[in-house]
Amino acid sequence: MTVNGDKVTREIEPRVLLVHFIRENLGLTGTHWGCDTSNCGTCVVLMDGQPVKSCTVLAAMADGHDIRTVEGLAVGGTLDPVQQGFMEEHGLQCGFCTPGMMLTARALLDRNPHPDDAEIRQAISGQICRCTGYATIVRSVQWAAAHPLGTDAATDDGGAGATIEEGVTA
Amino acid sequence: MQIPAPFDYERASDVANALVLLERHGPESRIIAGGHSLLPMMKLRLARPEWLIDINDLAELDFIRREGDQLRIGALTRHTTLLESADVAELFPIIRDAEQVIADPVVRNRGTIGGSLCQADPAEDLSTVCDVLRAQAVIRGPDGERIVAMSDFHRGPYETAVAQNELLYEIRFTIHPRSGSAYEKVERRVGDWAVVAAGAAVGLSQDGTIEEAAIGLTAVGLDGTVPEAEATLRGRQPHEDLFIEAARIAAAVCHPVDDQRGPVDYKRHLADELTRRVLRRACARAAGAQEG
Numbered sequence: 001m002t003v004n005g006d007k008v009t010r011e012i013e014p015r016v017l018l019v020h021f022i023r024e025n026l027g028l029t030g031t032h033w034g035c036d037t038s039n040c041g042t043c044v045v046l047m048d049g050q051p052v053k054s055c056t057v058l059a060a061m062a063d064g065h066d067i068r069t070v071e072g073l074a075v076g077g078t079l080d081p082v083q084q085g086f087m088e089e090h091g092l093q094c095g096f097c098t099p100g101m102m103l104t105a106r107a108l109l110d111r112n113p114h115p116d117d118a119e120i121r122q123a124i125s126g127q128i129c130r131c132t133g134y135a136t137i138v139r140s141v142q143w144a145a146a147h148p149l150g151t152d153a154a155t156d157d158g159g160a161g162a163t164i165e166e167g168v169t170a
Numbered sequence: 171m172q173i174p175a176p177f178d179y180e181r182a183s184d185v186a187n188a189l190v191l192l193e194r195h196g197p198e199s200r201i202i203a204g205g206h207s208l209l210p211m212m213k214l215r216l217a218r219p220e221w222l223i224d225i226n227d228l229a230e231l232d233f234i235r236r237e238g239d240q241l242r243i244g245a246l247t248r249h250t251t252l253l254e255s256a257d258v259a260e261l262f263p264i265i266r267d268a269e270q271v272i273a274d275p276v277v278r279n280r281g282t283i284g285g286s287l288c289q290a291d292p293a294e295d296l297s298t299v300c301d302v303l304r305a306q307a308v309i310r311g312p313d314g315e316r317i318v319a320m321s322d323f324h325r326g327p328y329e330t331a332v333a334q335n336e337l338l339y340e341i342r343f344t345i346h347p348r349s350g351s352a353y354e355k356v357e358r359r360v361g362d363w364a365v366v367a368a369g370a371a372v373g374l375s376q377d378g379t380i381e382e383a384a385i386g387l388t389a390v391g392l393d394g395t396v397p398e399a400e401a402t403l404r405g406r407q408p409h410e411d412l413f414i415e416a417a418r419i420a421a422a423v424c425h426p427v428d429d430q431r432g433p434v435d436y437k438r439h440l441a442d443e444l445t446r447r448v449l450r451r452a453c454a455r456a457a458g459a460q461e462g
Contacts, residue, residue, distance in 0.1 A: 014179030125360040126274025
């Protein structure tokens with residue numbers, strides 16, 4: 001399969017779940033592993049651009065597909081506008097749900113660049129946050145929608161583009 | 171950590187190949203599509219197949235086609251695709267109603283109509299929808315194709331008419347003029363199974379009387395639709411008093427059980443109220459009225 005643009009090949013047992021393949025075989029621990037029952041959504045990754053719960057997909061089923069994890073959100077050292085939005089609007093506290101929330105938000109904005117609050121809430125309704133609550137997450141996604149090019153395009157703060165060095169990694 | 175017991179895995183290249191693989195690997199082999207019902211059951215050892223045959227590559231099973239007086243939906247059609255289909259929304263709004271409340275948006279990206287029907291969970295929404303629409307299941311096996319009415323498809327909880335060496339190929343829905351349908355569910359939170367849900371479909375005659383009616387209830391122990399309530403509706407004009415009468419019958423004949431989702435009297439109340447609502451909405455849709 002392709003993960004964040006890189007072709008990866010491993011010999012695995014058929015029963016290995018995609019979430020464990022990503023975390024343990026590839027060492028990409030940004031994808032979190034939570035309830036294991038496809039309820040909490042912290043394991044969400046993008047499969048061919050669509051959010052899926054990776055605890056309920058076999059790694060073997062993802063063979064030949066394009067997987068994007070939170071590590072693949074930033075491009076060339078610049079955080080994705082969604083990541084910047086979560087920083088600007090305090091969309092995270094403990095950070096456990098954050099990778100899945102951001103990937104679902106990215107997929108939403110790719111399909112619908114100007115969602116209303118209800119559409120954002122609908123998109124993340126299969127994912128659970130237990131600290132900040134959803135209001136700041138919705139604001140974070142709205143920030144990203146309002147700044148499709150990130151802070152470089154912002155007119156109100158004049159700040160330089162956020163980079164991974166000065167930002168957060170999940 | 172929940173991990174399925176060991177099994178072998180093979181991808182089918184087309185429907186014929188999937189049937190060959192089912193024959194070859196025998197009674198302990200199972201088809202996997204979206205996997206959002208089967209994999210959780212495998213983690214809990216409630217299912218323990220020795221072979222999984224992955225049909226996710228079978229694009230030939232992923233279609234929504236309007237042909238003559240039928241809408242044909244391939245078994246591998248994802249919930250998200252059904253939810254976004256203009257044909258489905260126009261012809262069978264009950265499917266769209268149900269798809270909005272099946273699991274959650276991320277799960278709907280993987281789960282399929284065929285998987286939902288074959289899983290045959292007693293609280294599964296599309297089973298009620300297909301019962302109410304008097305759908306037909308097209309099943310392919312080594313001896314060819316056979317068509318099974320939805321009333322014969324479900325044989326009980328987690329059991330269907332699909333034999334071990336067969337594959338659900340498509341679901342067919344007959345398009346009726348002047349018809350309307352609706353579904354409504356009460357759930358504790360997004361993604362949960364229904365506490366209770368109700369579905370209804372009606373066909374009106376030229377003068378507006380109810381010619382054909384179907385009522386189904388989810389998660390209250392009903393096998394198929396509710397003929398007693400349907401008989402009450404036929405030949406009469408849609409009216410609030412009629413909906414109340416039919417809903418009372420439906421609520422009386424169902425068999426809810428007391429569990430963590432609620433006590434029996436609450437569920438019976440929901441069955442009554444939800445049946446009224448879906449009848450109201452189905453009749454309004456059939457009459458071409460604006461959505462209330």
